[in-house]
Amino acid sequence: MRVLFTAVPIYGHLLPLLPLAEAAAAAGDEAAVAVPPSMAHLVGELPVWPGGPEPAELLAENDRRTGGADMADPRDIFPVASFFAGTRVDLSFDAILRTAGAFGADAIVADEYDAAGPMVAATLGLPLVQHAIGLPIAPPPLAPAMDILLAPRYAQQGLARPGRVALVDPWPAALHSPAWSPPADRLPIRARPYAGPTPDQAPDLPPSTPGRPRVLVTLGTVLLDLGMLDTLVDAVAALGDVDVLALIPPGCTRPHGDARGNVRFAEFTPMAQLLAVGVTAVVAAGGAGTVLAAMSHGIPMVLCPKGAEKPMNAQRVAAAGAGIVVDDPARAGSAVRAVLTDVSYRAGAQRVGEQIRHTPHAGRVWSALRDRLRPRPPVPDPAVRRLVPNTTRGNAVRDN
Numbered sequence: 001m002r003v004l005f006t007a008v009p010i011y012g013h014l015l016p017l018l019p020l021a022e023a024a025a026a027a028g029d030e031a032a033v034a035v036p037p038s039m040a041h042l043v044g045e046l047p048v049w050p051g052g053p054e055p056a057e058l059l060a061e062n063d064r065r066t067g068g069a070d071m072a073d074p075r076d077i078f079p080v081a082s083f084f085a086g087t088r089v090d091l092s093f094d095a096i097l098r099t100a101g102a103f104g105a106d107a108i109v110a111d112e113y114d115a116a117g118p119m120v121a122a123t124l125g126l127p128l129v130q131h132a133i134g135l136p137i138a139p140p141p142l143a144p145a146m147d148i149l150l151a152p153r154y155a156q157q158g159l160a161r162p163g164r165v166a167l168v169d170p171w172p173a174a175l176h177s178p179a180w181s182p183p184a185d186r187l188p189i190r191a192r193p194y195a196g197p198t199p200d201q202a203p204d205l206p207p208s209t210p211g212r213p214r215v216l217v218t219l220g221t222v223l224l225d226l227g228m229l230d231t232l233v234d235a236v237a238a239l240g241d242v243d244v245l246a247l248i249p250p251g252c253t254r255p256h257g258d259a260r261g262n263v264r265f266a267e268f269t270p271m272a273q274l275l276a277v278g279v280t281a282v283v284a285a286g287g288a289g290t291v292l293a294a295m296s297h298g299i300p301m302v303l304c305p306k307g308a309e310k311p312m313n314a315q316r317v318a319a320a321g322a323g324i325v326v327d328d329p330a331r332a333g334s335a336v337r338a339v340l341t342d343v344s345y346r347a348g349a350q351r352v353g354e355q356i357r358h359t360p361h362a363g364r365v366w367s368a369l370r371d372r373l374r375p376r377p378p379v380p381d382p383a384v385r386r387l388v389p390n391t392t393r394g395n396a397v398r399d400n
Contacts, residue, residue, distance in 0.1 A: 002029070002032070002103060003032070003105065003108075005017050005021045005033045006096055006111070006120070007111040008113050009054070012133065012220065012221055013111045014033075015042065017109065018042075018043060019190075021109070027363070031046060032049050037054070038055070044196075049102070049103055051092065058087055058092075065087060066079040066082050071308075081146045084115055085147075085150045085153075105124070106127075107128070109128075111130070112130045112131060112133055119159065121162050122162040127372075129373075130167050132167060132168065134308075134313065135288075166372060167185050167186050168189050169189065172352060174352045175352060189359065190357070191292040192296070193270070193292070193293035195272035196270035205269070205274075208243045208278060209262075213280035214278055216275075216279045216282045216284075217229065217244060217282075218283070218290060219247075221289075231329040232332050234330075236332055238333050245279070246264070247266055272293070275293060279297075279299055281339050286304075286306075286314040291317060295322060295349060295356060296356045300322055301317055301349070302324050303323055303324070303325050303326070304327070304328070304332060320352050322349040
């Protein structure tokens, strides 16, 4: 079976899909990932195929369409919906359709916010699996806004919205809302922190001081607010008796020079490598990948959420007794002191981590999924039949 994995070209949307893609490959199936060239290095040994424009091009076009509206403003859902269901589809659909035809895909696995992958599945009559990225948003203003944008695009292609075979969900029940009811097609999967294309490689990080807690401060890979990062670092470093490891978001330069002896900055490093070096607490903005990574290691958190679904993630961590939410980054220091001295926070994080560890691993999930996927039907579009793979890895060309 040939399975094409598609994701919005953002680290936090692509990385959660990789364990399942690797499991498919390990089971003897052919798994490929459709991503822009700048993200190909993230997927390790998996085959890479064209996945549309670079993130910067998509963001620039979305800014043009929305008048530069702030995608991090939770009061305005339109720029986010436009990015996922408008700009992403318009600029990426044709490229992913060519890739799916050239690769000979039998099924599509798409991140839940990726609207291009499902449209390709509908075009080619392929089964669709969706992979959850974040918690279900309630109330869900984003889904209706995306539906409004997608309806004319499906109509233009003469397509009906595809159903899905399953929803793969890495979020443990302990972090879902008490009112949450799992969908009937849900397949839970064990959250696995991203380890990088060379998972056995030791991270090049400064040593910590023996006997002192190490606190990781990170805004993830999307929020590029270096002023907020500085404020968080200043607040935690002022405690004096902790070592601070601050992670610089991808594409950003190092913040202002720091003369304090208990602060070190690091470039983007896979979370699995960071947490393996002995992190005692994590200070973050509340992105899905960071939350699941910290919880999987039983590490308590201090969360200062900003944008998108981060406030909801932060609330669920606090409700699980696994961390503290602050509304001002300058208050992060006192919150870190609390999670380091009050053992109940670590106990709460470890309870969530234990639930994650008892969730089926990616190999078991792929085995269950494979039983649900039907054989690939004939390609309905004669033009797609002319798509053939180039012998060069990751390129698809039209056979003229």
